[in-house]
Amino acid sequence: MPKGRQRLAADVRRSIEEPERIGKLWEAMERGRANRAATIEQAGLDLPAFRDRVRSIKETAAQDPSIAEAFADAVRANGGRVLFAATGQEAVRYLLDVCRAQGAEFLVKSKSLTSEEIEMNQGLAAEGIRAIETDLGELLCQVAGEKPSHLVFPAIHMTSDRIAKMLTEEYGEPIASEPSSILSAVRAKLRPLFLAAKVGVTGANIGVAETGSIVVETNEGNGRLVTSVPRVHVALIGLEKIVRHWEDAADLVRGHAISATGQRMTVYVSLISHRQPVAGDPAGREFHVIILDNGRTRMRADPIFRDALNCIRCGACMNVCPTYGVTGGHVFGHIYPGPIGIPWTANVHGLEEASFAHLCVSCGLCHEICPVDIDIPFMIAKVKEQDVEAHGQPTAERFFMASEAFAKVACLMAPLANGLFRRGPARILMEWTLGVDRRRTLPPFARRTLRSRVRARGTKVGRVGKVAFFPDLYAEYNNPDLGLKAIEILERLGYSVLIPDVRWSGMPYVSYGRLGKASALAEFNLRILGPLVDQGYDIVSTEPTAVYMLRKVYPKLREGELATKVGTHAFGFFEFIERGLAGLPLRPSRDVAGVVGFHIPCHDRALTSGAPAMRFLERASYRVRAVETGTCCGIAGTFGMKSGWLGYDLSMAVGEKLFEQFRQSECNLIATESSVCTLQLRDGLGRAILHPLDMVRFEGAG
Amino acid sequence: MTPVLLESILKGHGANRVVVANLPRELRDLVAVALKDLSIAFVEDLPSEDALAACAAADVGITWADFAIAEDGALGEVARDDTARLAASLPIVHVVLLPAGRLVRDVAEAMAFAGGLLRSSGPGQRPTITFISGPSRTGDIELRLLYGVHGPHSLHVVLLDWYEGR
Ligand code: SF4
Ligand code: SF4
Numbered sequence: 001m002p003k004g005r006q007r008l009a010a011d012v013r014r015s016i017e018e019p020e021r022i023g024k025l026w027e028a029m030e031r032g033r034a035n036r037a038a039t040i041e042q043a044g045l046d047l048p049a050f051r052d053r054v055r056s057i058k059e060t061a062a063q064d065p066s067i068a069e070a071f072a073d074a075v076r077a078n079g080g081r082v083l084f085a086a087t088g089q090e091a092v093r094y095l096l097d098v099c100r101a102q103g104a105e106f107l108v109k110s111k112s113l114t115s116e117e118i119e120m121n122q123g124l125a126a127e128g129i130r131a132i133e134t135d136l137g138e139l140l141c142q143v144a145g146e147k148p149s150h151l152v153f154p155a156i157h158m159t160s161d162r163i164a165k166m167l168t169e170e171y172g173e174p175i176a177s178e179p180s181s182i183l184s185a186v187r188a189k190l191r192p193l194f195l196a197a198k199v200g201v202t203g204a205n206i207g208v209a210e211t212g213s214i215v216v217e218t219n220e221g222n223g224r225l226v227t228s229v230p231r232v233h234v235a236l237i238g239l240e241k242i243v244r245h246w247e248d249a250a251d252l253v254r255g256h257a258i259s260a261t262g263q264r265m266t267v268y269v270s271l272i273s274h275r276q277p278v279a280g281d282p283a284g285r286e287f288h289v290i291i292l293d294n295g296r297t298r299m300r301a302d303p304i305f306r307d308a309l310n311c312i313r314c315g316a317c318m319n320v321c322p323t324y325g326v327t328g329g330h331v332f333g334h335i336y337p338g339p340i341g342i343p344w345t346a347n348v349h350g351l352e353e354a355s356f357a358h359l360c361v362s363c364g365l366c367h368e369i370c371p372v373d374i375d376i377p378f379m380i381a382k383v384k385e386q387d388v389e390a391h392g393q394p395t396a397e398r399f400f401m402a403s404e405a406f407a408k409v410a411c412l413m414a415p416l417a418n419g420l421f422r423r424g425p426a427r428i429l430m431e432w433t434l435g436v437d438r439r440r441t442l443p444p445f446a447r448r449t450l451r452s453r454v455r456a457r458g459t460k461v462g463r464v465g466k467v468a469f470f471p472d473l474y475a476e477y478n479n480p481d482l483g484l485k486a487i488e489i490l491e492r493l494g495y496s497v498l499i500p501d502v503r504w505s506g507m508p509y510v511s512y513g514r515l516g517k518a519s520a521l522a523e524f525n526l527r528i529l530g531p532l533v534d535q536g537y538d539i540v541s542t543e544p545t546a547v548y549m550l551r552k553v554y555p556k557l558r559e560g561e562l563a564t565k566v567g568t569h570a571f572g573f574f575e576f577i578e579r580g581l582a583g584l585p586l587r588p589s590r591d592v593a594g595v596v597g598f599h600i601p602c603h604d605r606a607l608t609s610g611a612p613a614m615r616f617l618e619r620a621s622y623r624v625r626a627v628e629t630g631t632c633c634g635i636a637g638t639f640g641m642k643s644g645w646l647g648y649d650l651s652m653a654v655g656e657k658l659f660e661q662f663r664q665s666e667c668n669l670i671a672t673e674s675s676v677c678t679l680q681l682r683d684g685l686g687r688a689i690l691h692p693l694d695m696v697r698f699e700g701a702g
Numbered sequence: 703m704t705p706v707l708l709e710s711i712l713k714g715h716g717a718n719r720v721v722v723a724n725l726p727r728e729l730r731d732l733v734a735v736a737l738k739d740l741s742i743a744f745v746e747d748l749p750s751e752d753a754l755a756a757c758a759a760a761d762v763g764i765t766w767a768d769f770a771i772a773e774d775g776a777l778g779e780v781a782r783d784d785t786a787r788l789a790a791s792l793p794i795v796h797v798v799l800l801p802a803g804r805l806v807r808d809v810a811e812a813m814a815f816a817g818g819l820l821r822s823s824g825p826g827q828r829p830t831i832t833f834i835s836g837p838s839r840t841g842d843i844e845l846r847l848l849y850g851v852h853g854p855h856s857l858h859v860v861l862l863d864w865y866e867g868r
Pocket of ligand 2: 310316317318340373374
């Protein structure tokens with residue numbers, strides 16, 4: 001295994017074995033998600049429209065260099081000074097000069113991720129100037145000598161006991177671990193520093209070119225003090241954060257707060273254009289703005305990574321990321337943590353620091369929740385690609401990328417293969433040689449594939465429409481009965497069905513960073529599906545991941561008309577049949593007393609969130625309830641089949657939260673659509689997991 | 703009514719030293735009368751070098767909001783002198799006077815309004831505008847919601863229905 005990953009595996013192990021290392025992270029994530037959802041609902045926000053607006057504002061801001069120039073001119077016209085810093089060192093050097101000119105030995109800071117990006121505190125310290133963090137979470141990290149573990153709650157990994165002990169030592173006076181005592185102690189300690197500070201440094205959430213202003217958002221009010229007490233205020237802003245007009249800033253102010261903490265707006269939103277006098281005296285009040293590039297212009301030119309510049313740093317993506325939730329920002333992050341931290345780290349801190357990319361299991365949830373519709377998973381796939389090209393690929397990943405060929409062979413020798421895969425020495429061997437975890441149940445292979453059975457059975461001609469059924473691996477090689485049942489229902493609803501000569505959908509190529517192969521496969525499948533769509537076919541699959549690939553990923557891999565066309569004609573099975581269902585009398589084939597707990601597969605969250613499948617079951621007289629943690633079950637395709645800490649163990653640790661929900665839900669049946677989620681739930685719960693199609697009969701059929 | 707109300711708020715906090723800033727001229731007398739028993743400083747009138755110390759020593763700051771954002775329960779503070787922000791941020795109690803009729807609907811309107819004000823003020827003459835939607839707060843220790851970390855622990859808003867604003 002490549003070195004970077006070995007280190008990563010050790011870190012993952014530590015996070016799982018010592019869950020106190022990440023403290024209340026999971027709770028913070030859950031709360032963040034719940035608050036966000038509640039506020040969106042309460043504010044009556046039209047989310048898709050809001051996303052479109054924010055995206056178009058940010059795209060303009062990130063791509064048009066003339067905006068930063070206009071901003072700089074306006075700042076100067078207001079009497080401020082501007083530095084365009086190409087690198088972090090330049091920014092730090094400028095700041096040093098400012099401090100020296102003021103005779104300042106220290107400065108006070110409000111929270112600024114950008115200052116962390118350029119490791120400003122360290123740069124200043126090396127020259128004898130102390131940068132004092134005043135945001136409580138940042139301050140705690142600074143005292144502990146640790147990096148922030150979450151964008152919004154930097155010290156979420158620390159317990160109050162630990163904080164009290166640490167501050168008692170730092171301040172040399174006893175502090176009780178009651179949070180309010182900690183707070184009073186910090187307030188008392190920082191106040192004289194605020195009052196004596198000559199220089200205050202802030203980041204800026206937004207820059208507004210038309211008036212040369214910045215927007216600083218804080219909850220604690222430290223930003224107010226940092227920008228009013230000291231004689232000099234220096235603001236550090238990434239050049240992608242500058243918009244042209246005030247009207248553009250409104251949606252961003254809304255977006256930051258809602259997505260970050262579920263607040264409608266942060267407590268203090270300050271619109272600052274220059275210094276104000278104090279009691280009428282303007283003497284010595286200086287305003288400086290450092291506009292930071294540090295790799296951003298390069299990112300701007302990159303067709304894939306430019307998307308990262310659209311980030312508004314709200315933290316919503318880390319609140320859904322399943323593996324971040326188990327490992328925390330110290331493992332799942334370098335300086336920038338979480339999903340969006342991966343492309344940022346690779347671009348501003350280098351590929352060597354970005355090996356945590358391999359913790360991403362490609363569930364797609366971060367893209368789904370992002371208020372700017374940033375395709376984070378695709379950028380991560382690109383980082384993985386760069387990493388495997390530089391550092392090599394583990395055997396298990398190569399094996400799973402060959403799943404299709406393997407499935408073909410396994411089907412040919414099905415009874416034997418299934419016997420071997422169940423348990424025992426063959427699995428140990430498989431673990432040693434292929435890196436497939438011996439503890440993971442693998443789905444048995446069928447003796448005859450779906451295609452051969454459909455050929456033998458023949459198909460019917462229907463008049464309602466035409467369907468190209470996309471089986472993907474599971475329905476083709478593992479569970480052709482499922483595929484047949486789906487086809488039968490489609491035929492009963494009046495569709496002519498054929499199975500096109502497509503290959504599999506190929507998710508592992510994306511998950512494991514082989515975008516070239518993914519792209520070639522997409523091209524192959526699209527060339528077959530495109531003409532079918534032209535002939536009036538819709539593409540339907542029982543595998544959520546296949547639909548996700550067709551709709552969301554192929555258009556990204558093969559930009560152009562063909563992929564878009566195919567994508568808009570690709571549907572999940574239940575979504576597709578829903579309209580015609582009235583004519584199909586469904587009967588339950590299982591006990592309907594009690595409740596069905598339904599697990600929504602991640603890849604379906606971006607599509608239908610499981611709603612049509614749940615309605616399908618309800619139509620068959622079941623009572624259905626989604627049981628969820630709001631994130632992934634943990635298996636994430638083949639990730640949880642890989643052996644060890646960067647596979648099975650991490651996957652089960654993620655899954656544990658969901659298993660617990662199921663255990664407490666007291667549902668008597670458990671259903672889901674995805675083939676791999678089924679494996680995960682079965683391994684985690686030791687119970688039978690059903691596909692909705694296994695739970696119904698219809699009149700006149702088996 | 704207003705003087706009585708102010709007095710009772712300050713009594714409730716056991717206030718001794720009060721700083722006042724950014725008030726329209728005609729309201730100054732009213733505040734002075736209401737608080738005649740306390741040590742009260744109008745910070746803008748102090749020598750510049752004493753303003754900071756006065757605010758730091760006070761336990762209550764009384765300031766002015768030009769408008770408020772209805773849907774979000776936020777105040778719009780327009781400061782052309784930093785004594786306004788010092789008096790609002792340093793004391794542990796913040797009392798804001800707000801003309802009741804000056805409401806905008808939501809953040810979008812507030813930003814449009816603020817943007818208009820900033821544009822029309824001209825280079826170097828722009829106010830510092832702050833939307834304030836509560837007392838200083840943090841969730842950084844174990845997600846527990848706590849007030850008063852750096853700025854005020856308590857925020858009182860006194861709505862003036864008899865005064866239109868400056
Ligand atoms: S795709 Fe899923 S696992 Fe990967 S970074 Fe996004 S949320 Fe995390
Ligand atoms: S990538 Fe999207 S969700 Fe994540 S912090 Fe940035 S804006 Fe928020």
